[in-house]
Amino acid sequence: MTTPWTLICKQEDLVEGAGVAAMVSGEQVAIFYVPESEQKVFAISNWDPIGKANVLSRGLVAHLQEQWVVASPLYKQHFVLASGQCLEEDIKIPHWQAKLEGSDVFIAAHL
Amino acid sequence: MTSTVSFLTTKPHIIVIGNGMVGHHFVEQMIAQGGHDAFHISVFGEEPYLAYDRVHLSEYFTGKGAADLAMTDGSLYDTHGVRYFTGCLVIKIDRGAKQVMLQNGESLAYDKLVLATGSYPFVPPIPGHKRDNTFVYRTLDDLDAIRTCAKQVTRGTVVGGGLLGLEAANALKNLGLETSVVEFAPRLMPVQLDEKGGAVLKEMIEGLGVKVYTDTATKDIVDGESAFHRMNFADGSHLETDLILFSAGIRPQDALAHQSGLTVGERGGISVNNHCQTSDDDIYAIGECALWNNRIFGLVAPGYAMAKSAAGHLLTDFLGLAGVTFTGADMSTKLKLLGCDVGSVGDAHAQSQGCKVFVYQDEISQSYRKMVVSEDGKKLLGAVLVGDNSYYDTLLQYYLNAIDLPEQAQALILPAMEGAPVGLGVDALPATASICSCHNVSKQDISDAVCNGALSVGDVKGVTKAATGCGGCAALLKKVVDNALLALGVEVSTDLCEHFAYTRQDLYNLVKIGEIKTFNELLKTHGKGHGCEICKPAVGSILASVWNDYVLKKEHISLQDTNDRFLANMQKDGTYSIVPRIPGGEITPDRLIVLGQVAKEYGLYTKVTGGQRIDLFGATLSQLPEIWEKLIAAGFETGQAYGKSLRTVKSCVGSTWCRYGVNDSMKMAIELENRYKGLRSPHKIKFAVSGCTRECAEAQSKDIGVIATEGGWNLYVCGNGGMKPRHGDLFAKDLDDETLVKYIDRVLMFYTKTADRLQRTSVWMDGLEGGLDYLKEVVIDDKLGLCAELEARMQHVVDTFQCEWKTTLQDPEALKTFRQFVNYEGSDSNVVFVEERNQMRPATESEKQQLIAKVG
């Protein structure tokens, strides 16, 4: 089966080493551009379930315990960019497969 | 304050009578062991407050509020389904029907009952003891009453020269009263001190201006001539005083035990066994109301031990194992009374059979120490210390752990001379040594905590609760933790994080000397991995301090914490606040109108801040640039409320308007604010400038405080408000304008260069070896030969200032990041406002649900 990819934006819309927010079928998605990583782009939900606001795209990207994570700008919990897993609480937020092709940024359906 | 939990199921019901320190600790112990799942728990307290820290009651007079002393705000109880009733006296126990009766006539059934009713102050029945302006010293309400009275009078007298009496005398003295202490016994602190120790203490206390009358019995109290009361003494002399505070001992509060026929001691106290059970198996008594082995324990640590054993016994079946029993407690104490150290360990009065005594006395520095040792000289049985408690920890450990005394045991109380074998290294303590008696934490408990990953004193405190009671063991705890870390081979790490094995100060120097301009360059040359939310902003701040680049440059943007990245402070709902700079708090009517117009146009919540400027809340990400465009057009600049940088320079109106002003504080404040406004520093910095010594700008509570004098300006440094307020230290007096600025340049740059990340000036100062004097040597005497460099660095920052918002508005790349969504023009539907007091505020969760339900 081939994954149905959706075009979200251009690479130039992304911010190096940080996140931006996108709206995908009524859902807010945080897209992170990490050039040093193998995957380059990651997509997780923009909703911070602990701070209860759509802010994760505005958090700081960090590399901890061999994983790329974002620290929530509200109360600083870490979410793994590749899986949506929270490092401090037993919570996992939605995440999407994402890819950079040429200068186009795509995401696929929920993983 | 009363909870509203109601019990529907049929778990057995425990009622706790008394919500003092021990009653509260009992509930904590139950909850910690899951006892709230086995029992319904209800707590009744007579006082209007939930349990508070009575041990630190006196701090209520030195700045702490009731909330600071509170041991819980009720949330612990609420979360675990514990019902609590304050202001609720239990007046009767019906043991036959197993019910308690409340003052309001209600009855409640119990299965198990715990009496934690504490004690009440004993007031000697001297004729006149019920006159107005007589008080006791036990509760918050007592202290409120004393404070109110003290405001109107000048002389105060404490009846009773024991521990509490002297503490109360200190309080009266702090309230500004001329204070006397009247003690019936021939010496102060008769229970703890011997005659000589009492005499030394008396001399020290009199040296502080408190009159001490020992061996003095009060016959009666009548109307005074020059004061409200006259106390007539048995020897015919008298004392005139306005306020009398009785502190003549405590008596166990055992009224309910008498009423219900429980066994009580001859001189009061509810008799209990090693499980703290009374003569009725279903009723326990703990804390100061309980009598164990014919002894009352008037300290909190034994009370906590009793609470633990009662909880353990009640939960034996539930947990399937027997808890600890109460087998007595050590009554050693160490205190600072009226600024004098006093300590007493074990058998202070040398009453043990065959014991021998060493005494050391120094009449010049006023200290006295006594050691009581066993007949064979091998064990320490007791000790008395007056004047210097630095000997206490070691002596206590010899005593508690029955450690063999060294050859020259007397050295333990002799002043430290070169080469003398003084002190007992924590190494020498056995694993069972009790380090914190309040929470019964042993050396082993601490090593265990460290082995399990608590790698700092703070973490160990969190896990074991050590040093969170009376606090007396804090110094020893630190030694034991450091020792345990060392034993584990852990070097006490000062690394910034896993990516940089350097301190912030090292990194600052590396950046400067290596002319490093970006995070990636620093990471490549001196770090490893990819960076995290600790090192990124810290390095971002260092780069800004040293080079003062625009913080949203492509290579810096990902280093910035969210507030710095969007140049605004994020609020709880993801919107932002906008704080333009209003230097010195001075603003023209025209600009004030612009602020009002912009706020109105965007519907922003508007508030005057605690820093003398105006904050507009509720702007969305994409509105920020538009709003700033308007503000900048009207002449405003960014206020950097988001940055670790200069915040505000608070000012009073000063000599231009104020009839007392001796210099132009307004002008100075504006100049200082404009000079330092771009400086990125380890933490935020606040200034204030007052026009005279009345200090309306509160300069002494700021990182940099300036107060006008007849001769120029006085400079104060390293104060702050916030979580742990600290007054600034007077750094230099009567400075002219130029020297003032020079000194501030140097102090701030030296701070920026050497402080840790997120360390405010006060904490930095407290950690500087040599403290204030050292800072003066560096800044005034140029001891390190650094001053020229510090000034040049500051001048660079001043010269390269840019308004970050202005730069951002001219930078299309930077502006792009302010889009709410990269692919959609709409807004965040989770941002919902409601109106309150004619302005908007974020909707609460439940309001949102209602509103969204209505719309959707």
Ligand code: SRM
């Ligand atoms: C807006 C304001 C409260 C108000 O409604 O008046 C405020 C609001 C915030 N303060 Fe404050 N503080 C404000 C005056 C103060 C003051 C009073 C003063 O400056 O005279 C203090 C105590 C004085 C002091 O700092 O020494 C103060 C002590 C704190 C602290 C504790 C600092 C400490 O060292 O203990 C924090 C937390 C921190 O910085 O880590 C803090 C942090 C904050 C933050 C930034 C928390 C945050 O990250 O969301 C708040 C957001 C500001 C915003 O959204 O704009 N705020 N804050 C005041 C803004 C003043 C201004 O014009 O810039």
Ligand SMILES: Cc1cc2nc3c(=O)[nH]c(=O)nc-3n(C[C@H](O)[C@H](O)[C@H](O)COP(=O)(O)OP(=O)(O)OC[C@H]3O[C@@H](n4cnc5c(N)ncnc54)[C@H](O)[C@@H]3O)c2cc1C
């Ligand atoms: C100024 C001061 C300084 C002190 N300093 C120290 C110190 O440095 N170190 C130390 O170890 N100890 C110190 N203590 C002693 C310490 O505070 C007590 O040992 C401790 O508070 C005892 O706790 P408790 O719960 O047994 O009694 P309390 O704290 O007295 O609590 C008993 C509570 O029960 C309530 N109560 C009584 N009867 C009823 C009833 N029938 N119905 C409902 N409620 C009732 C009372 O109102 C009270 O709130 C100090 C005490 C004071 C006053």
Ligand code: SF4
């Ligand atoms: S400190 Fe107070 S009294 Fe002095 S100038 Fe300022 S406003 Fe006037």
Ligand code: FES
């Ligand atoms: S001994 Fe009181 S807190 Fe440790």
